[in-house]
Each structure stands twice: as structure tokens, then as C-alpha cells.
Amino acid sequence: MAGHACPTVTGAYLICQEALKKLYQEDIPARGEISITIYGATDEGVYGVIGQVFTFLTGAAPLSGFRGLGHRFRRKDLLRFRPERTEPEAMSFEFKRLDNGKAILAKFYPQLIPFSVEKASRLQELLEKIIWDAAKEGEQHEFQNLWMEKVKLMLVERKGIDRWLRIEERRN
Secondary structure, eight states, X not given: OTTOOOHHHHHHHXXXXXXXXXXXXXXXXXXXXXXXXXXXXXXXXXXXXXXXXXXXXXXXXXXXXXOOBTTBSOOTTXXXXXXXXXXXXXXXXXXXXXXXXXXXXXXXXXXXXXXXXXXXXXXXHHHHHHHTTOOOHHHHHHHHHXXXXXXXXXXXXXXXXXXXXXXXXXXX
């Protein structure tokens, strides 16, 4: 995702990476051979953004996706949104291989990412100022630093990832 870094895109990337690792293990994932169910509405929170990252990485697309050439290369309807939740505290995503039916459920708990309450609170405060063009230059830099600190903690350090990202095998 060149040119953009945020906790949402970072989370989506890591969810996809870990899900595909579990589904394919030693094999190479096949683009367009994966269906994904997102347990959340397209316009709820950041589910739509996460879906776009999944589409970019896997080829799985919603209704607007490529219909294919004959029976090959179809991407349309491989990404679906379901408004019901599998667990109240988690953002949940089912990844399923189309070749063998193997499926996993990825559960993402952004509230468990080990980013201090003080930093999270300050980040939210600064975000509001930035949105309303009320942030001073120093506050903009402080926001950028906190924002990237959280991204680094997730993507580079993967601090506590087993607590905030869980992958479970599903029964066929």
C-alpha cells in the first residue's frame, strides 16, 4: 500500500497476510481463488476500507468485481459483507480457499493493540483538530509521530500480535 500508512490499512494487511499463511502454509496463495466474508456492513466503521485492501491483495471483489472470461478469472462476489457479528469484541473475517474449501476465521481486536491509553487519547484529540484544520504545526507533527508509532508497533514490531489478531481454522 505504497504512499499510505494507517492503523486500519496496517491491520487489514496483517489480517490478510496471517490468514493466507494459515490457509496456504507452504503453498503460494492463488489470486482470485479465495473468497472472503467480512462480518460487518460496508459502511460501518472501517469495514469498507479493509475490504478494499483485501480486494487489492487477493483479487476477491464485491458485486462490482470482474465477471471473468467465461468460467475463468472471476473475481465478482468473492468478497461479501454480512452485518451480523461472530463475536461482539472482534472484527471477524472468513477466508476460504475455492480449490479445497479450507477456511479460517480471522479475529481482529484493535482495542487490544498495546498502545497506551494516554497515547490513544492524545491521538484522538489531535485527529479531531486535524480534521477541523485547528491543529498547529507542532500538533500536526505530534499526530504524525504518534500515528506512525502505532503503525510501527503493529507492522514492524508486531507487539502482542497473538492477542489482537487470532486465526482459527473453520470446519468444512
